[in-house]
Amino acid sequence: MIRLLVKSAASCCALLLLFVSVPQTGSAATPYDTFYMGQKNGYQIQDVYVPAAVVLGQDLNTTPLKQPSDLFITGNDHVFVADTGNNRVLELDDRKRLVRTYGDREDKGKLNAPEGVFVTPEGAVFVADTGNKRVVQYTPQGEFVREFVRPQSDYLPQEYFFVPSKLIVDSRGVLYIANKGTYQGLLRMNGQGEFTGFFGANPAETTLLDRLKRMFFTKEQMSKESAIRPGEISNVALDAEGFIFTSNIGVNSKQVKRLNAGGVNRFKGDSKLPNLEQVVDVAVDRDAFFYALDRVTGGISICSPTGMELFRFGRISKNPQQAGVFAYPASIAVNSKSELWVLDNAMNMIQVFERTEFGDSVMRASAEYYKGAYVQSKPQWETVNKLNQMINLAYQGLGKAALQEHRVEEAMAHYKISYDAEGYSQAFWTYRLNWIRSNYAVALAALVGVYVLYRFALRPAYRLAAARTYPPRISQAASDLKDGWFLMFHPYEGFYRLKGRRLSWIALLVILLAAAAVRLLSMFGTGFAFNPVDLSKINVPLGLAVFFVPWFTWVIANYLVSTVKDGEGMLREVLQSSVYALIPYIVFTIPIVLLSNVLVLEEGILVQTLTWAMWLWMFTLFFVKTQVIHNFDFTENVKIILIALFTIAVLWIFIVVTFGLSYNLYDFFYQLYREVTLRA
Incomplete structure (x- = not known):
């Protein structure tokens, strides 16, 4: 009893410290640095997101959170939390009040260490019941509907362990399940619980040393080497267009993928997030920007719809004493207000981050930019430039707006500032065309003049010079x-x-x-x-x-x-x-x-x-x-x-x-x- 009281007192003290340390927007300095990553070398800028609130179980008039593992936010900003240690899922409303719990009743829907939750637009709740090795479906009111267990199929390896940890459900009712400790990719299952294949697996990454071993080692020597396994899918998310995002650990590149229905990654190039070691979760907002969470560094990467990293912030500590610092981040989600909710497994809490004035301006402008609405984004980019003149994306946006408004030379100047060779080339093509149209006769006369100069001046001068002693x-x-x-x-x-x-x-x-x-x-x-x-x-x-x-x-x-x-x-x-x-x-x-x-x-x-x-x-x-x-x-x-x-x-x-x-x-x-x- 005394131990319980001490533990509760310690939790309250930690909560008080965190609440006291939550800075108001634009006020005291945050405990982490924010970097703009849109250029080759990232550099520090003002904050894009700042801590706004901390949510613990005590605030919800229920048992404190215990080793929570996953977050999901619905279209109406209801928040679902997979409270793993308490064998339940919590539902909060948009004002952070407890609505109901799932899986804590003694019936078929009783959960055991759930690690993932997903809610369909219709309100059906799917939970990765990890401890019971199944997926459970509930009604919006929390009633048990059915369970999905390991499917029986000749195409599913006998040694495959069905231990669901994360999942999504697409518009057709197909489940995509990430299983713990597997490398085959997401297990795909239809609404009847039938296995329909694996999806989005990572390729095995080999080093130069591995290739040399294959060239020179004998079969006996190779048999003693450890097998090279592909990276594991740590989490999965679904965007508004039906694309499936996967976060991957144990890989050196493509830590985040955007997969179409055929399992093809739509991000071009390497889509590498430098210095992020274990991307454990990814969240997608309504403008198709995604947010990658790194478990090791505590970094949150804000990336464009094309997969390019724009900003990064966050910090990790073994014993955090300030809001904005994580101990063991496990999941991230974003609501309709563009607030980021980050779940901390070790601290048993959720931290909420909101955009600053600068962050709101640059993200709104970026959203218009990636939609192709360059002229509409111009006022926002001008605001961004007033707050920070080092964001090269702002000059790219202003350059595209100027080009659409036929101010070609201004567009070229903006592209030069942003070192955008491709944009500059497009603007220069228009500039060159306009110049030829306006100066065609002058250009032709200049060419004729050059020929005449060579024919009647330079050649005779060369002959005279060659004849001299x-x-x-x-x-x-x-x-x-x-x-x-x-x-x-x-x-x-x-x-x-x-x-x-x-x-x-x-x-x-x-x-x-x-x-x-x-x-x-x-x-x-x-x-x-x-x-x-x-x-x-x-x-x-x-x-x-x-x-x-x-x-x-x-x-x-x-x-x-x-x-x-x-x-x-x-x-x-x-x-x-x-x-x-x-x-x-x-x-x-x-x-x-x-x-x-x-x-x-x-x-x-x-x-x-x-x-x-x-x-x-x-x-x-x-x-x-x-x-x-x-x-x-x-x-x-x-x-x-x-x-x-x-x-x-x-x-x-x-x-x-x-x-x-x-x-x-x-x-x-x-x-x-x-x-x-x-x-x-």
Whole structure:
């Protein structure tokens, strides 16, 4: 008796602490951070949701909740709670008052450790009666209707354990049941209790190590390895359009799926929720946004109807003392007011979160955006921008609205701010079309002018320049550069011309400077549709190093390996020929950059083709120059190049390890110096 009183007192104290710590909207800081995840790197923003209320059994004039496992909210905002430890299901009304209980009477509907509940639009209540290994159906008044036990079917494996934990029922009366400890997916059962197949199973995920084991292990060795099982479906939900959402644990991607009637995931791409370890439940609101709950981190991810994560908030603690912090979150649901209800299995309570002013604005605007009502969403996005100018989705929405209102340049500006290459490309296509229509005659005259300038000015000027007499160094440099142009189209003959010659250092310097110049041109001049970056944040030294350091490493590795393998080329010849092999990069990059500024993404195949042609051409020149300069045959040349590439990898591993050890040594002496000086 004393123990019971102490336990009740402790529960009341915890309740009091939580109620006191529930912040009012927009007031005291919440105990968790909210992040906007719509860009590559999520960053902290103001709260989208804040704690609004805490619900315990004491508030309902009934026995306190005990290890509750599942939540379900109906269209009229009635809340159903699977109160597992008390062997019952509670129904609350929209004002958090107890309406009735299910399964606590001594009849056929008596429940044993229920872990899931679902209510149809007609009011029929289905409960996953986990302890009794069945599903029970009740009337809206709580009367027992029937039970669904393990179906008898030749297609159901004999070793399959029917232990229902979560479930949904679609508009046809078909049950989709998640069973504990199974990997076959949802068990599908018709209204008569007949097995109709498995649904939505996860594929088994294999690592590189697993593939290597299959390649090299014997059958006996493989038989001793643990079987690779697919991830388990932890929960299931049904949206207004009839799509089935599953939350999955034990998987590295696709933690949440949106399945059609055929079991096909409608989310495109990976739909990965980074840093979420165990997504135990998912809830879908009336605008098709879904909310994923992570049991390990306590994080709640707010995701778009397309599966993209937009926001994340939440926190977990072993002994939470503040509303908004979870101990062991088990289930999540959302009502018609967009309030989030989160069930805490360890704290035996439900926490309710409501939207802030900012959260309401951004979610309303996002809902219009994903419905395609871009112009209607404009006022909401403008409100969002006033509250936070770092939400790139706001600029995408404003860009689409401007494009629909035929303000193309404004749309392009918004897309640039949001780094939306696809949207920018669409707006640029309209801008380009309008420009051609308005300036067709000017463009045609400009093309004619360029031809006339080349025909009657540049060509005669080139002939005059070629006929003049220059100092020997300049003449040699010009001749060597001309050989470089010849080499591009006649690699073997061109490199044979260079072999054994001492080329002009002026020509080599011109080629290297030209390569550096076009590298900078590529970094800063590529059209936004093909290079959606902030030009002010480009690291010039790093960009040049990424291009020239591998090239220089190749020169060293190629010379060292070829020397060991009796190659004939000297270091000077290797360096000279490697410089000349850069000429395709110079020649191709200029038209690629120009085209990237006049083409849209749908026409990007031309840019991609030229880019691949450039790299293939360069690779061919490097291959041929190694063969010619060192006088290798084809097979030997292939081996030498592969060894050189391996040498490059070894060189860089050595450099990285040496740098790391040197830094650690420096840090050791620096920390030692600081400690000595501080103690002194």
